[in-house]
Amino acid sequence: MDDEPRLYRPRPRELPTNDERTLLASLNPDQARAVTFGDAPLLVIAGAGTGKTRTLVHRVAFLIERGVAPERILLLTFTRRAAAEMLSRAERLVGPAGARVHGGTFHSVGHRLLRQFGGAAGLPADFTIMDQGDAQDLMQLARGAQGHAKSAKRFPKKETLHYLYSRHVNTELPLDELLHREVPHFLEYEEQITALFADYTLRKQERNLVDYDDLLLFWATMLEASPDLAARIAGLYDHLLVDEYQDTNLLQARILRGMCSTHRRLTVVGDDAQSIYSFRGAHFRNILDFPKQFPGTTLVTLAQNYRSTAAILTLSNTLISRAEERFTKDLWTARDGGEKPWLVTAKDEAQQTRFVVDRVLQMHEGGVPLREMVVLFRAGYMSADLEIELTNRKIPFEKWGGLKFLEAAHVKDVLAFLRVSDNPRDEVSWYRILMLMPGIGDSTARALMASMQERAWDPDAFTHLIAPPRAREAHRSLATLLRQLRGVGAVPAGEEGGARVASDIAAIRALYDAILKEKYDRPEARLADLDQLRTISASYPSRTTFLAALALDPPSSTQDLAGGSESESDALVLSTVHSAKGKEWKAVFLIWAVDGWFPSSRAVEDPDELEEERRLMYVALTRAKDELAIVYPMQVYGTRRGADYSIDQLSRFLDRGVRATMQRIVVEEPGEPPAPTPAPAGQPAIDLRAIMRGRFTK
DNA sequence: TTTTGAAGTCTCTCC
DNA sequence: GACTTCAAAA
Numbered sequence: 001m002d003d004e005p006r007l008y009r010p011r012p013r014e015l016p017t018n019d020e021r022t023l024l025a026s027l028n029p030d031q032a033r034a035v036t037f038g039d040a041p042l043l044v045i046a047g048a049g050t051g052k053t054r055t056l057v058h059r060v061a062f063l064i065e066r067g068v069a070p071e072r073i074l075l076l077t078f079t080r081r082a083a084a085e086m087l088s089r090a091e092r093l094v095g096p097a098g099a100r101v102h103g104g105t106f107h108s109v110g111h112r113l114l115r116q117f118g119g120a121a122g123l124p125a126d127f128t129i130m131d132q133g134d135a136q137d138l139m140q141l142a143r144g145a146q147g148h149a150k151s152a153k154r155f156p157k158k159e160t161l162h163y164l165y166s167r168h169v170n171t172e173l174p175l176d177e178l179l180h181r182e183v184p185h186f187l188e189y190e191e192q193i194t195a196l197f198a199d200y201t202l203r204k205q206e207r208n209l210v211d212y213d214d215l216l217l218f219w220a221t222m223l224e225a226s227p228d229l230a231a232r233i234a235g236l237y238d239h240l241l242v243d244e245y246q247d248t249n250l251l252q253a254r255i256l257r258g259m260c261s262t263h264r265r266l267t268v269v270g271d272d273a274q275s276i277y278s279f280r281g282a283h284f285r286n287i288l289d290f291p292k293q294f295p296g297t298t299l300v301t302l303a304q305n306y307r308s309t310a311a312i313l314t315l316s317n318t319l320i321s322r323a324e325e326r327f328t329k330d331l332w333t334a335r336d337g338g339e340k341p342w343l344v345t346a347k348d349e350a351q352q353t354r355f356v357v358d359r360v361l362q363m364h365e366g367g368v369p370l371r372e373m374v375v376l377f378r379a380g381y382m383s384a385d386l387e388i389e390l391t392n393r394k395i396p397f398e399k400w401g402g403l404k405f406l407e408a409a410h411v412k413d414v415l416a417f418l419r420v421s422d423n424p425r426d427e428v429s430w431y432r433i434l435m436l437m438p439g440i441g442d443s444t445a446r447a448l449m450a451s452m453q454e455r456a457w458d459p460d461a462f463t464h465l466i467a468p469p470r471a472r473e474a475h476r477s478l479a480t481l482l483r484q485l486r487g488v489g490a491v492p493a494g495e496e497g498g499a500r501v502a503s504d505i506a507a508i509r510a511l512y513d514a515i516l517k518e519k520y521d522r523p524e525a526r527l528a529d530l531d532q533l534r535t536i537s538a539s540y541p542s543r544t545t546f547l548a549a550l551a552l553d554p555p556s557s558t559q560d561l562a563g564g565s566e567s568e569s570d571a572l573v574l575s576t577v578h579s580a581k582g583k584e585w586k587a588v589f590l591i592w593a594v595d596g597w598f599p600s601s602r603a604v605e606d607p608d609e610l611e612e613e614r615r616l617m618y619v620a621l622t623r624a625k626d627e628l629a630i631v632y633p634m635q636v637y638g639t640r641r642g643a644d645y646s647i648d649q650l651s652r653f654l655d656r657g658v659r660a661t662m663q664r665i666v667v668e669e670p671g672e673p674p675a676p677t678p679a680p681a682g683q684p685a686i687d688l689r690a691i692m693r694g695r696f697t698k
Numbered sequence: 699t700t701t702t703g704a705a706g707t708c709t710c711t712c713c
Numbered sequence: 714g715a716c717t718t719c720a721a722a723a
Contacts (some may be wrong), residue, residue: 078712080713381709443700468699470700707714
């Protein structure tokens with residue numbers, strides 16, 4: 001493993017061009033102060049666009065320059081995208097040594113440490129990671145065993161149960177208080193819920209399964225419960241740097257305390273105005289309490305924004321000034337001017353889509369690469385209409401966030417086969433594949449699993465089970481496949497590693513494709529997904545690595561790219577606001593700025609949630625460098641019950657004062673026939689300039 | 699006991 | 714508009 005502790009030995013200089021002076025030359029005094037800070041806790045409050053990542057990356061370079069071994073630096077972030085960005089920038093700045101810096105999301109680092117040290121804490125090394133869907137399915141199995149499956153009274157559903165469980169773990173709130181706060185109408189079930197959670201925990205243990213929360217919980221526990229383990233784990237690193245600290249929760253704070261038990265070289269960076277992950281148990285108080293948690297903390301504040309024009313910043317500052325609680329100051333910029341951001345009123349969704357597409361093409365023709373533009377929205381599904389239009393017009397795009405490739409049912413199906421061969425006790429996957437087989441339903445599946453449990457999940461157990469007559473056929477073909485997957489008999493030469501996983505998938509598909517075609521109306525796209533899965537699998541050394549990587553670092557949707565080659569293509573980015581955090585674009589379009597959509601109607605009841613929505617919109621607006629357009633359709637069809645359409649209102653966050661910092665744009669009706677024909681392939685934008693000229697009135 | 703068809707239920711954000 | 718759950722039929 002490459003996580004073995006290494007000696008702290010002086011290294012030859014690897015930075016001929018980046019001595020400390022050039023390293024600091026590009027930084028402002030506040031940034032430089034943070035970068036060169038010594039060996040004590042450091043809290044950097046850094047507003048949007050103030051060079052937060054830059055500061056962090058330079059600090060890494062500075063530490064390496066000072067002789068700290070790169071592999072003894074740990075960079076923790078919250079999202080995969082941020083982790084990848086941070087590490088690649090470090091490498092660019094520092095050179096090859098930068099690639100040796102350790103880092104990743106809290107979950108992926110936790111995973112690495114568990115594989116390495118879990119054995120010493122009684123966790124078998126070959127555990128399987130469950131994603132959220134799997135965890136919910138396991139919760140459902142436990143729920144069913146308790147007999148709520150068909151009870152008349154309403155008992156919380158598996159999603160709610162899992163949410164409560166996860167919240168309980170991450171916020172450390174006692175269960176009764178949590179129920180009282182989140183779901184008071186379920187308070188009467190407190191006892192059953194407690195029992196259910198105990199069963200869920202037990203099932204995880206028996207089945208050798210680990211959920212996302214466990215990756216953090218076990219990490220924290222190893223640090224707290226065993227001084228010996230704590231010393232070994234904390235001893236791996238001399239410096240810890242944490243990005244987006246406002247999105248951490250109490251559990252993660254515990255981990256940091258444990259990791260810094262032998263030293264106090266901890267740097268955290270964040271912005272309370274961008275705290276948008278409370279649904280994961282994060283609270284921006286965490287960043288404010290940091291000095292209390294780590295006495296002697298030094299505070300550095302970054303307030304100069306280098307990203308946005310003054311006009312965009314005025315809008316963002318005005319919007320966030322309405323926040324109930326606020327700790328960071330307004331940002332300022334040396335960039336002056338800039339066009340006032342647009343507030344675009346569209347008649348309906350179709351017109352909103354047309355506006356965005358036309359404007360994107362217009363800017364593209366003006367020389368802005370597609371990749372420099374982004375369309376942002378509150379939730380993944382809100383871009384559906386836009387995606388269709390972009391596909392029709394052959395404009396390449398890439399979607400971030402929203403439904404993931406491996407959350408698709410057919411992908412999970414195939415993975416389930418791999419997972420039972422990887423971990424024969426994986427009950428969730430067993431249930432899944434058994435239910436796929438013709439002639440096997442819920443009760444047969446449960447009975448078969450019970451028999452296997454009696455045989456201690458012996459890998460051969462399934463073959464020797466006696467299936468009910470109508471499931472004979474299914475049982476036999478499944479048993480044959482599983483034997484094949486377990487590699488009974490010789491592994492063909494040259495089929496170690498990735499080729500092995502790919503051939504496993506081929507074997508699975510020999511059985512599964514027929515089932516898939518039966519199950520879905522239009523199987524083509526789904527079959528293509530499976531091709532993709534096999535391609536991806538080829539780059540992983542083993543089945544176990546492949547499965548773990550999929551859970552922690554899943555590839556995004558397969559239908560990302562509409563036209564254009566997959567690799568270096570210039571593509572418009574569509575993203576949820578959450579997934580866009582930390583990034584910046586020349587031009588930003590925020591769509592669906594409709595009250596009830598953004599803020600989400602689920603959030604308007606609760607003041608705290610509403611405040612979080614406001615911060616979320618702040619995050620969206622501060623992504624823009626030069627141009628910003630907020631779009632909202634006035635009529636929304638078919639969303640409210642009882643009416644064909646409803647007249648919706650502009651988001652409440654864009655009040656009169658905020659609107660005063662914007663300019664209103666009205667999209668004109670297009671000509672009589674409502675443009676049903678997509679542009680012909682090849683040259684989509686040929687006549688657009690003419691159309692565009694007449695479309696906007698200021 | 700499984701399958702199939704119909705009614706019902708919410709819609710998010712991420713690891 | 715997709716997916717789950719429920720009820721009746723095979």
